[in-house]
Amino acid sequence: xxxxxxxxxxxxxxxxxxxxxxxxxxxxxxxxxxxxxxxxxxxxxxxxxxxxxxxxxxxxxxxxxxxxxxxxxxxxxxxxxxxxxxxxxxxxxxxxxxxxxxxxxxxxxxxxxxxxxxxxxxxxxxxxxxxxxxxxxxxxxxxxxxxxxxxxxxxxxxxxxxxxxxxxxxxxxxxxxxxxxxxxxxxxxxxxxxxxxxxxxxxxxxxxxxxxxxxxxxxx
Numbered sequence: 001x002x003x004x005x006x007x008x009x010x011x012x013x014x015x016x017x018x019x020x021x022x023x024x025x026x027x028x029x030x031x032x033x034x035x036x037x038x039x040x041x042x043x044x045x046x047x048x049x050x051x052x053x054x055x056x057x058x059x060x061x062x063x064x065x066x067x068x069x070x071x072x073x074x075x076x077x078x079x080x081x082x083x084x085x086x087x088x089x090x091x092x093x094x095x096x097x098x099x100x101x102x103x104x105x106x107x108x109x110x111x112x113x114x115x116x117x118x119x120x121x122x123x124x125x126x127x128x129x130x131x132x133x134x135x136x137x138x139x140x141x142x143x144x145x146x147x148x149x150x151x152x153x154x155x156x157x158x159x160x161x162x163x164x165x166x167x168x169x170x171x172x173x174x175x176x177x178x179x180x181x182x183x184x185x186x187x188x189x190x191x192x193x194x195x196x197x198x199x200x201x202x203x204x205x206x207x208x209x210x211x212x213x214x215x216x217x218x219x220x
Contacts, residue, residue: 024189027053060100090183117152121179
């Protein structure tokens with residue numbers, strides 16, 4: 001019986017600690033590994049899905065396998081006719097199928113979305129919307145980019161963009177075009193420690209098992 005009480009006491013004590021999130025090493029997706037589709041063009045055509053630093057970027061509505069569709073990602077650099085001003089590769093949101101990009105961890109798992117560098121396409125006023133999927137309901141945040149903006153602007157997402165299972169990026173400019181340039185996406189994988197109520201249930205379960213074993217030994 002003393003052993004049972006000890007196990008149960010440890011379980012009760014554990015719930016005094018608040019639930020928290022463990023963070024892995026932050027990762028910044030730079031797209032710098034992309035190469036030109038033809039020498040000197042400055043244009044980099046990418047597959048329908050792109051993976052870097054343990055995160056996957058998916059053009060919604062097109063398969064990851066097979067030949068790139070017309071809605072696949074397009075990337076460019078400083079000498080690209082569509083990426084003026086960039087000094088390193090960046091992405092262009094360029095899909096007519098809902099104009100969406102989904103970001104997930106490779107192999108699943110939760111993550112936090114920290115920041116991203118954004119730039120309007122061809123000097124058009126642009127609104128970029130981020131929608132994060134997480135337990136308890138989605139979270140959203142939007143940013144307005146002025147057409148006169150010079151180069152990329154890094155924006156920080158608020159603290160609600162943690163413990164996400166996926167994040168969706170949508171853009172719309174003043175000409176109703178789904179176009180925006182983005183680069184240097186900062187994310188970090190997370191692991192959520194169980195809520196106190198879960199810990200309590202686990203402790204109670206362990207205590208019950210210990211009590212059952214003790215009774216069996218006593219009867220024997």
